[in-house]
Amino acid sequence: MIRRLLSPVAGFVAARPVLCFLAVFAVFPFLVPYKALATQVLIFGLFALGFNLLYGYTGLLSFGHAAYYGLGAYGTGIALAKLKVGTLWGGLGAGLGTAALGGAVIGFFCLRRRGIYFAMLTLAFAQLLYFIGFHAADWTGGDDGLRGIPRLPLSLGGLAVTLDTPLAFYYFCYVLVGLAVAALKRILDSPFGAVLQAIRENPGRAVACGYDIDRVKWLSFVFSAIFTGLAGSLDALRLSVVPIESLYWTTSGQVVIMTLLGGAGTFFGPFVGAATFLVLEDRLSLFTESWPLFVGAIFVSFVLFLPRGIWGTLAAKLR
Amino acid sequence: MDISASALVAQVFTGLVLGGIFVLLAVGLSLIFGLMTVVNFAHGSLYMLGAYFGFFLLGLSGSFWVALAFAPLMVGVFGVIVERTLIRPLYGRSPDDPLLLTFGLSAVLVELVRLIWGKVGLQFDPPRALAGAVDLGFMHFPVYRLFVIAVTVVVLIGLWLFLERTNVGLVIRAGSRDPLMVRALGIDLGRIWRLVFGIGAALAGLAGILAGPMRGVYAEMGVTIIIESFVVVVVGGMGSLLGAIVAGILIGEVVSLTTFFAPKLAEIMVFVFMAAILLVRPSGLFGEAGLLE
Numbered sequence: 001m002i003r004r005l006l007s008p009v010a011g012f013v014a015a016r017p018v019l020c021f022l023a024v025f026a027v028f029p030f031l032v033p034y035k036a037l038a039t040q041v042l043i044f045g046l047f048a049l050g051f052n053l054l055y056g057y058t059g060l061l062s063f064g065h066a067a068y069y070g071l072g073a074y075g076t077g078i079a080l081a082k083l084k085v086g087t088l089w090g091g092l093g094a095g096l097g098t099a100a101l102g103g104a105v106i107g108f109f110c111l112r113r114r115g116i117y118f119a120m121l122t123l124a125f126a127q128l129l130y131f132i133g134f135h136a137a138d139w140t141g142g143d144d145g146l147r148g149i150p151r152l153p154l155s156l157g158g159l160a161v162t163l164d165t166p167l168a169f170y171y172f173c174y175v176l177v178g179l180a181v182a183a184l185k186r187i188l189d190s191p192f193g194a195v196l197q198a199i200r201e202n203p204g205r206a207v208a209c210g211y212d213i214d215r216v217k218w219l220s221f222v223f224s225a226i227f228t229g230l231a232g233s234l235d236a237l238r239l240s241v242v243p244i245e246s247l248y249w250t251t252s253g254q255v256v257i258m259t260l261l262g263g264a265g266t267f268f269g270p271f272v273g274a275a276t277f278l279v280l281e282d283r284l285s286l287f288t289e290s291w292p293l294f295v296g297a298i299f300v301s302f303v304l305f306l307p308r309g310i311w312g313t314l315a316a317k318l319r
Numbered sequence: 320m321d322i323s324a325s326a327l328v329a330q331v332f333t334g335l336v337l338g339g340i341f342v343l344l345a346v347g348l349s350l351i352f353g354l355m356t357v358v359n360f361a362h363g364s365l366y367m368l369g370a371y372f373g374f375f376l377l378g379l380s381g382s383f384w385v386a387l388a389f390a391p392l393m394v395g396v397f398g399v400i401v402e403r404t405l406i407r408p409l410y411g412r413s414p415d416d417p418l419l420l421t422f423g424l425s426a427v428l429v430e431l432v433r434l435i436w437g438k439v440g441l442q443f444d445p446p447r448a449l450a451g452a453v454d455l456g457f458m459h460f461p462v463y464r465l466f467v468i469a470v471t472v473v474v475l476i477g478l479w480l481f482l483e484r485t486n487v488g489l490v491i492r493a494g495s496r497d498p499l500m501v502r503a504l505g506i507d508l509g510r511i512w513r514l515v516f517g518i519g520a521a522l523a524g525l526a527g528i529l530a531g532p533m534r535g536v537y538a539e540m541g542v543t544i545i546i547e548s549f550v551v552v553v554v555g556g557m558g559s560l561l562g563a564i565v566a567g568i569l570i571g572e573v574v575s576l577t578t579f580f581a582p583k584l585a586e587i588m589v590f591v592f593m594a595a596i597l598l599v600r601p602s603g604l605f606g607e608a609g610l611l612e
Contacts, residue, residue: 120358135583293427303423
């Protein structure tokens with residue numbers, strides 16, 4: 001009965017994912033306990049979306065996505081706080097550019113090895129960036145974090161919109177993340193996206209079909225880094241600080257947990273996972289300092305019993 | 320010998336000690352991976368458990384030697400239980416799954432240890448018999464560190480003899496080459512896997528208790544060293560024991576010597592070294608190209 005009612009809904013969601021995303025997140029801030037949580041879900045959902053493009057769709061498990069998140073955050077932060085770039089767009093562009101460049105270079109190295117080695121290499125390179133960020137304190141603020149990032153007003157044509165209120169900033173993120181979601185949909189529906197999924201399913205056959213899979217994987221890596229970098233940039237604006245932990249491996253671990261909780265390789269999994277993780281963290285930390293213990297245990301049981309994640313399992317049930 | 324030269328030699332020895340710890344961890348990682356294609360992210364947490372179990376046993380028995388003998392054993396048994404309950408259901412699934420599972424497990428273990436022993440690190444002194452420094456003629460060197468080098472060498476020789484000279488060792492080597500054929504001969508590889516996971520865990524535990532008096536005992540102690548151990552394994556070539564040994568010592572020296580000349584760059588040099596090796600030899604120093612990718 002429930003299934004018969006929900007099946008058409010699921011069908012609509014699968015057919016018009018971008019529209020559904022826009023509809024849900026248009027009212028999302030009014031459904032959660034406080035507005036800041038809604039913004040966090042958007043930003044971390046985008047972070048997980050970037051990771052999911054590489055892991056869920058291309059089949060490459062990166063354990064170093066903190067690198068591009070941190071590069072996006074520091075790129076924007078340094079441009080706005082140190083170089084005094086006068087526009088918001090300039091700051092965002094600097095973050096995206098830094099993350100894309102980092103993804104291009106690190107991707108080149110990591111893609112020299114496959115499978116498990118790839119995971120370890122991405123982790124190692126992210127850790128390298130962490131230590132560089134830690135020691136280059138003149139630029140990054142080192143251990144104290146990069147402080148004093150201004151949230152400049154948004155200029156659209158001759159119009160300047162201030163982003164001072166939580167709700168204004170939320171809808172600013174909403175538009176940018178919405179564009180990213182639409183871009184992801186476009187990528188996945190393109191022939192390029194089909195090759196990505198072919199590589200995940202059977203790399204050998206993808207090569208045999210004549211695709212240059214090394215180039216496709218590298219491009220997927222760079223796209224993933226750009227999405228992730230945008231998340232980092234937005235988070236730098238949200239907090240007006242870039243903590244050094246944004247480059248630390250625990251950040252990479254967080255995005256892995258979020259994506260798998262929601263469902264790797266599913267369109268909405270990253271946002272469902274980010275929301276689940278953040279709500280769990282928010283609620284559990286009220287009761288205990290050891291909340292990572294519970295999140296870790298939940299994650300372990302997901303790997304064991306629910307490898308498709310929340311959204312993946314639901315979607316499979318309703319199909 | 321003038322002062323700076325003898326300081327340099329001392330630093331080379333320190334690198335050897337650190338390298339020994341890396342080797343113990345990397346050999347276990349490599350052995351487990353070579354046989355069952357499981358990358359054990361929780362290896363650093365097992366290292367940490369070794370130090371904490373050692374501390375616990377030291378308090379219980381008052382003897383460092385008892386702790387040194389039994390802490391690795393306890394970690395080994397713990398490893399066997401982990402393999403039996405958590406990792407075994409994942410055989411036959413993507414090789415990413417055990418990596419993800421052990422990643423979650425390591426977070427759980429770190430938090431559990433924090434709950435039990437607190438957030439503040441523990442003071443773990445070397446036993447009195449190994450305190451102080453010994454005069455090597457050209458320099459003074461802490462006795463305990465020499466002891467760590469000696470234990471590492473003895474354990475590695477023991478492991479080598481076990482793998483090369485015993486029937487079980489033969490099965491392990493055969494199992495990492497061609498598991499299907501070994502099964503066809505009627506050998507229960509499941510038990511061998513459990514044993515090897517236990518051995519790898521025990522080696523990590525041993526590294527932990529040995530490192531405790533030198534590097535301190537705290538819940539996050541396994542977190543940074545697991546990443547460095549991964550680097551060792553990548554540089555040495557996954558699945559190659561000789562590679563793990565050579566690369567472990569090399570990375571130990573890289574860290575130690577960079578600390579001597581440019582302390583700020585010590586952590587960074589490890590990764591630069593890895594990137595350089597990867598450019599020249601993508602499959603690592605002793606790795607076979609395409610093995611288990």
